[in-house]
Structure formats: structure tokens, C-alpha cells
Amino acid sequence: MKNIxxxxxxxxxxxxxFADELNVVTTYPYIASIVEQVGKDKVNVFALAKCEWDPHTxxxxxxxxxxxxxxxxLIINGAQLEIGWLPPLMRQANxxxxxxxxxxxxxxxxxxxxxxxPASISRAQGDVHPDxxxxxxxxxxxxxxxxxxxxxxxxxxxxxxKVTYEQxxxxxxxxxxxxxxxxxxALEKLKGxxxxxxxxxxxxxxxxxxxxxxxxxxxxxxxxxxxxxxxSLEKIISSNDIKYILQDVYHPDDASKYLSSKYKINxxxxxxxxxxxxxxxxxxxxxxxxVRRLIGD
Amino acid sequence: MKxxxxxxxxxxxxxxxxxxxxxxxxSGDNPFSQSKFVPDISxxxxxSYLYRDIKNDDYNLxxxxxxxxxxxxxxxxxxxxxxxNSRSGFNLNYGELVVASTVDPYFDLFGIFxxxxxxxxxxxxxxxxxxxxxxxxxxxxxxxxxxxxxNEQHAHYWAFANMPLVYKSFFGSxxxxxxxxxxNWVAPTDFYLMFGCELLQGNNEISFGADGFQDISGSIxxxxxxxPNLYTGFVRTSIDVDxxxxxxxxxxxxxxxxxxxxxxxxxxxxHAVYADTKILNANLTLKYIIESDRDITLQTxxxxxxxxxxxxxxxSIGTTMKGDINKDQSGLYSQLVYKxxxxxxxxxxxxxxxxxxxxxxxxxxxxxDFMPQLSSMIEYNPTEFxxxxxxxxxxxxxYFEDSHKINNEILLQVNLAIGAHGAHSF
Numbered sequence: 001m002k003n004i005x006x007x008x009x010x011x012x013x014x015x016x017x018f019a020d021e022l023n024v025v026t027t028y029p030y031i032a033s034i035v036e037q038v039g040k041d042k043v044n045v046f047a048l049a050k051c052e053w054d055p056h057t058x059x060x061x062x063x064x065x066x067x068x069x070x071x072x073x074l075i076i077n078g079a080q081l082e083i084g085w086l087p088p089l090m091r092q093a094n095x096x097x098x099x100x101x102x103x104x105x106x107x108x109x110x111x112x113x114x115x116x117x118p119a120s121i122s123r124a125q126g127d128v129h130p131d132x133x134x135x136x137x138x139x140x141x142x143x144x145x146x147x148x149x150x151x152x153x154x155x156x157x158x159x160x161x162k163v164t165y166e167q168x169x170x171x172x173x174x175x176x177x178x179x180x181x182x183x184x185x186a187l188e189k190l191k192g193x194x195x196x197x198x199x200x201x202x203x204x205x206x207x208x209x210x211x212x213x214x215x216x217x218x219x220x221x222x223x224x225x226x227x228x229x230x231x232s233l234e235k236i237i238s239s240n241d242i243k244y245i246l247q248d249v250y251h252p253d254d255a256s257k258y259l260s261s262k263y264k265i266n267x268x269x270x271x272x273x274x275x276x277x278x279x280x281x282x283x284x285x286x287x288x289x290x291v292r293r294l295i296g297d
Numbered sequence: 298m299k300x301x302x303x304x305x306x307x308x309x310x311x312x313x314x315x316x317x318x319x320x321x322x323x324s325g326d327n328p329f330s331q332s333k334f335v336p337d338i339s340x341x342x343x344x345s346y347l348y349r350d351i352k353n354d355d356y357n358l359x360x361x362x363x364x365x366x367x368x369x370x371x372x373x374x375x376x377x378x379x380x381x382n383s384r385s386g387f388n389l390n391y392g393e394l395v396v397a398s399t400v401d402p403y404f405d406l407f408g409i410f411x412x413x414x415x416x417x418x419x420x421x422x423x424x425x426x427x428x429x430x431x432x433x434x435x436x437x438x439x440x441x442x443x444x445x446x447x448n449e450q451h452a453h454y455w456a457f458a459n460m461p462l463v464y465k466s467f468f469g470s471x472x473x474x475x476x477x478x479x480x481n482w483v484a485p486t487d488f489y490l491m492f493g494c495e496l497l498q499g500n501n502e503i504s505f506g507a508d509g510f511q512d513i514s515g516s517i518x519x520x521x522x523x524x525p526n527l528y529t530g531f532v533r534t535s536i537d538v539d540x541x542x543x544x545x546x547x548x549x550x551x552x553x554x555x556x557x558x559x560x561x562x563x564x565x566x567x568h569a570v571y572a573d574t575k576i577l578n579a580n581l582t583l584k585y586i587i588e589s590d591r592d593i594t595l596q597t598x599x600x601x602x603x604x605x606x607x608x609x610x611x612x613s614i615g616t617t618m619k620g621d622i623n624k625d626q627s628g629l630y631s632q633l634v635y636k637x638x639x640x641x642x643x644x645x646x647x648x649x650x651x652x653x654x655x656x657x658x659x660x661x662x663x664x665x666d667f668m669p670q671l672s673s674m675i676e677y678n679p680t681e682f683x684x685x686x687x688x689x690x691x692x693x694x695x696y697f698e699d700s701h702k703i704n705n706e707i708l709l710q711v712n713l714a715i716g717a718h719g720a721h722s723f
């Protein structure tokens with residue numbers, strides 16, 4: 001009994017003593033990749049969601065609770081993307097540092113401009129996000145805002161390393177702006193191209209490239225395609241010169257494949273997060289690969 | 298629909314919200330508008346159509362010997378049940394109203410109300426602490442105990458329309474729902490490890506009781522408990538092995554049983570129990586994630602209940618006698634659910650009541666001790682807010698006056714949710 005008590009007490013204490021590196025938990029891999037760039041060796045970062053999963057419906061694994069229990073900072077995408085899976089995990093983690101309203105939580109959606117904010121809300125329109133489209137990280141122009149918000153947050157929680165975080169962020173931004181010019185130049189020729197996407201996940205990217213979205217495979221967000229909807233898409237296809245169907249890695253691709261082969265439209269798998277296709281191991285490679293896939297045949 | 302809206306409006310007024318200032322424009326005009334503080338509100342409706350090859354009146358007489366009294370006998374004991382999926386024909390199982398919000402930096406508050414034909418009941422009403430240090434959390438109020446795995450889950454989260462039989466046998470159709478306090482602690486380990494214990498009033502209709510009783514002549518008297526009457530303890534741990542999630546737990550509930558089944562009436566079969574009851578649980582959940590929106594889950598729980606104490610009963614001329622009672626009963630369920638896609642799930646469940654020893658005054662009762670039920674279901678979820686489930690139960694646990702009654706039932710269940718998005722735990 002005495003031994004058990006000693007083990008328990010030391011377990012309780014270890015959580016608070018070894019706090020050399022800042023424990024940062026992020027909901028999605030892309031956030032973790034930016035945190036790595038800004039925090040470098042001062043942080044220990046872990047992303048909860050796996051890159052090949054639908055970001056809306058992450059299985060709330062109990063192991064996530066253990067990660068959140070030890071987090072100093074929790075960085076979320078926000079705009080209600082995590083609403084279906086994160087709140088109970090946060091409650092179960094018993095970590096007062098990362099509750100809503102405490103400085104230990106950073107909501108990235110508050111640092112970017114959201115598009116498609118619905119004027120009225122009804123679930124008859126599907127699984128709509130009342131704050132606007134939450135997939136803002138697909139526009140690379142939002143990344144500097146995100147990395148700067150992360151640098152500020154890391155500095156706020158860990159003021160000793162403030163200068164390091166600022167320097168890391170500046171170095172990251174310098175490199176990122178350089179790459180941004182390359183991506184913008186490469187995508188220039190695609191302006192005005194008409195596309196179809198499965199889910200409204202690429203809208204920020206479409207806006208950046210200047211793509212024209214003419215339809216989605218989902219009839220409304222979160223609802224699987226119906227044959228009636230596909231028929232109406234076919235009408236749109238026959239009266240429009242559509243070049244690409246953009247498909248993510250986690251939704252079934254049979255509808256996209258069917259339309260692609262019937263109407264000879266190029267179907268492109270576009271990664272929605274870091275690691276969801278090969279050669280996307282960090283935030284730079286992620287956009288490199290998106291650009292490569294968009295401009296390639 | 299209109300009625301529901303009206304009800305929600307009334308509720309909002311009750312919780313001190315100035316609804317006249319609901320719209321943005323009006324709240325701009327009203328310096329005292331509190332409309333931004335409206336808690337998360339949701340409403341869940343569960344209805345079903347049941348077909349059973351036994352008449353309702355006959356079914357009400359059936360019992361699971363030594364474990365579940367017949368519906369008729371239950372109402373004689375004063376337990377009015379809003380039991381789910383109980384009658385052939387349409388069933389309004391429940392309307393569940395959930396109100397939840399953060400109180401202040403220190404507490405979250407949850408209210409879960411069940412509206413049924415019998416009335417308006419507080420299913421749960423509890424607070425959770427938000428800011429305790431070192432990984433501790435306290436829960437207090439009325440809540441579903443964290444004993445076991447399925448007990449704290451609400452019915453709309455279950456993979457089948459009815460509660461596993463072993464839970465129904467040991468805790469009744471509301472599960473272990475108690476007034477009290479819980480403290481739990483999450484270890485700062487790399488894998489999930491959680492310890493918790495609860496101090497509960499202990500007023501479960503089947504297994505625990507805090508209210509005393511006396512017989513009609515006043516010759517025997519068992520006084521009521523002056524303090525919480527039931528303790529539980531639980532440990533849960535989980536690891537991931539690649540795409541396989543393993544969650545295991547053990548728990549125990551230890552309390553006093555003061556169960557009065559008519560000892561205070563002139564009914565000849567009136568009896569009562571004053572005993573110590575211990576219920577132990579071991580559970581295991583394995584979930585294999587095939588890909589996004591496709592997974593297989595195996596969930597199994599084993600429970601054992603022992604009761605030891607005094608039995609009060611009436612002899613042939615109605616005099617109250619004191620004897621002793623010993624119970625040792627076990628059961629398990631095991632379910633396999635395959636999520637095929639975003640919309641479809643299928644599942645199988647095997648329920649078994651496997652040990653059923655009751656010794657009354659040193660004589661062992663002759664009770665069946667192998668009582669299985671097989672269930673299968675197929676479910677279509679148009680969205681995460683709506684579910685249509687078809688379930689078949691082959692129930693071999695029912696008896697009527699020593700004759701075995703095999704019961705087959707098919708039910709079609711519809712479950713819909715509106716309002717705030719209630720995410721679920723694993």
C-alpha cells in the first residue's frame with residue numbers, strides 16, 4: 001500500500017516538474033508543422049488528428065486525453081471544425097491550462113478572415129459552419145498570419161524564449177514569402193479555370209488561384225452524393241468547360257471517378273493536410289505538392 | 298413543433314434570459330440584454346415501432362427469474378417505468394432536453410431532462426470543475442455513475458435500442474443514476490490512465506437503497522441511512538496499437554441494500570431485504586480504424602453481483618419472519634459494430650445472464666442460469682443528427698410461472714437531435 005502511494009504521488013508530481021520543453025498539442029497536422037517551424041527545439045508538439053482522416057469527424061481516442069492532460073498550450077483550427085469531437089476530450093483531460101477562456105488555448109480562426117459566412121443558418125443546408133468556412137489553411141496567404149499568432153502565443157506562455165520564437169518566425173516568414181511568390185507565379189495560368197470539388201474544403205485555395213467553382217459532388221455539406229444530385233451535376237458539366245474535379249483523400253471517390261471517366265475531366269487528389277499524400281512532410285512541401293498537382297496534367 | 302418551441306422559450310425565461318432581446322438588432326438597443334449568455338440547448342427525440350410475437354398483456358407478466366421482476370410486479374412495488382421499447386406498437390421512448398454551459402471560470406453545468414408520458418424528470422443535473430490543479434476533477438449533483446463502460450452513456454449513444462440485459466438486471470432501466478460526488482484523476486502518463494471514485498446516496502431501484510422500512514406490525518424496523526450509502530471506484534486505461542484502440546477498465550460498486558417490496562403492506566408475498574451488495578465490472582473495448590468513416594468496434598463487459606444479508610418475509614399467517622439471503626449473479630454482453638461508411642452501421646450483440654445463485658434461509662432456489670439474448674441491428678444515419686435503426690432481438694431470458702417464454706421482437710427506431718451540437722466521448 002505504501003509503495004502504491006509513493007508511485008501515485010510521484011506520478012502526480014512528475015507532470016508538473018519536468019516542464020523543460022513546452023508541450024504543445026494541436027488538433028491538426030498542419031498546425032503542428034507550423035509550430036515546429038516557430039518553436040523548434042523549445043517545444044514538444046503533437047497533432048491529434050491523423051492526416052488521412054476527415055477533419056470534421058475525428059474519432060476521440062482516449063489516448064488524446066493523455067496528450068491533452070500534459071499540454072501547456074492547445075492550438076485549434078476553430079470556426080467549429082473541432083466541435084464534433086474535441087469538447088469532451090478537453091473536459092476529460094482535467095487540465096486547467098487549456099480550458100476555453102484561459103491563455104493556454106489558441107483559436108487560429110480568430111486570426112484570419114473567414115469566407116462564406118452564412119447569412120442564415122439551418123441544418124437543412126447540411127452541416128454548415130455558422131462562423132464561415134473553416135478550411136482557411138488551404139490558402140497559403142493565411143499561413144503568415146497563423147505562424148505569427150503562434151509565435152505570439154508561445155511567447156506569452158513561455159516569455160523566457162520570446163526572442164527565439166520571434167527570430168524563428170521571422171526566418172520562417174522570409175522563406176515562406178519567397179515560396180509564396182513561386183506558388184503564385186506558377187498558379188497564375190490557371191486563373192478562371194472551372195472546377196468541381198467533392199466537399200467545400202478547397203474554397204480558400206480556389207479563391208487564391210482564381211478557380212471558378214461550378215459545383216460540388218456533395219449536394220449540401222456533409223451529405224453523401226445522391227443520384228439525383230449527380231444528374232444535375234451532369235447537366236452543369238455539359239454546359240460548362242470543366243477542367244478538374246478536386247477530390248480529397250478521405251471521401252469515397254466513386255462519384256468523382258464516374259464523372260471523370262464519362263466526361264473526360266481530370267480528377268485530381270488534392271491533399272487537405274500535411275501527410276495525407278506522399279511528399280508533404282512539412283508546410284512548404286504541402287503547398288509545393290498542391291501546386292505541382294494543380295499545374296500538372 | 299410549435300409546442301416545442303414554446304417550451305424552449307419558457308425554459309429560457311426560467312434560466313433568466315431576456316428573450317425579447319433575442320435578435321441582434323434588439324440586443325443592440327437593450328443595455329441589459331443577456332441573449333449572448335443563452336446556454337447550449339438541444340433536444341433529442343426517440344420513438345420506435347415494435348413488433349413482438351407475444352401480446353402486451355402476456356408480456357407484462359413475464360420475468361427474468363431472480364433478476365428482473367415482471368412489469369406488473371414492478372408497478373405493484375411502486376416503480377412506474379418509462380421503459381423504452383416496451384410495448385408492441387408505437388413507443389415514445391423519450392424526449393431529452395439538454396442544457397449546458399460554463400458557469401464561471403471554475404465550473405461547467407449540465408442539465409439533462411427526460412420528458413416522458415409520466416412527466417418531467419431530471420435525468421442528470423451536475424457540475425464539473427474546470428480549474429483544479431494536478432489533473433483532478435470533481436463532479437457533483439445527480440449523474441450517471443462512471444461505473445463500467447456503458448452506464449454513463451446516454452441511450453441515444455448506444456449501438457442498440459435497449460440497454461444490455463445485465464445492466465438492466467442489476468441497476469434497472471435507468472442504470473446506476475445517483476446523487477453524489479465523484480473525484481477523478483488523470484495520470485500524467487503517455488498512455489491514458491484514469492482513476493476515480495464516487496460517494497453516492499445509493500438509491501438504486503434494484504440493488505441499493507438508503508430508505509429504511511418497517512413491517513405492518515412494527516415488530517421489525519430497519520432505519521434509513523443518514524449518510525451516503527454507496528461507494529464506487531474505477532480505473533480506465535487505453536493504448537493505441539497502430540490503428541487499433543484498446544480501452545480497458547475495471548470498477549466496483551459497494552453499498553447497502555434496503556429494498557422494501559411490500560413488507561409494510563398486508564400483501565402475503567410482501568418482503569424486504571437489508572443486505573450488503575457488491576457489484577464488480579470488467580470491460581474491454583477494441584476499435585480498429587480501417588479508414589476515415591470505416592471502423593470495427595468490439596465492446597464487452599462482465600458484471601458480477603453478490604448480496605449478503607437479512608431477508609424479511611411473511612409466514613403463512615402473516616407474521617414477519619427474519620431470515621438470510623445470499624445472491625451471487627453474473628452476466629455479460631459482447632457487441633460487434635461495423636461502421637461501413639459515413640451513413641451505415643451494422644451490429645450484433647450477445648447478452649448472457651450466466652450465474653444465478655440465490656440462497657434463501659440456507660435453501661438454494663431453483664433458477665435458470667443460462668439466459669441469452671441475441672440482437673442484431675442495421676442503422677442508417679442520414680446525418681449525424683438523425684438515425685433510423687432496425688433491430689431484431691431473440692430473447693431467451695423470459696419466464697412465466699416456470700415455463701420458458703421465447704420472445705422475438707423487431708423494432709424500428711428513429712432518433713433525431715436538434716440544437717447545440719453535442720459531441721460524444723469515445
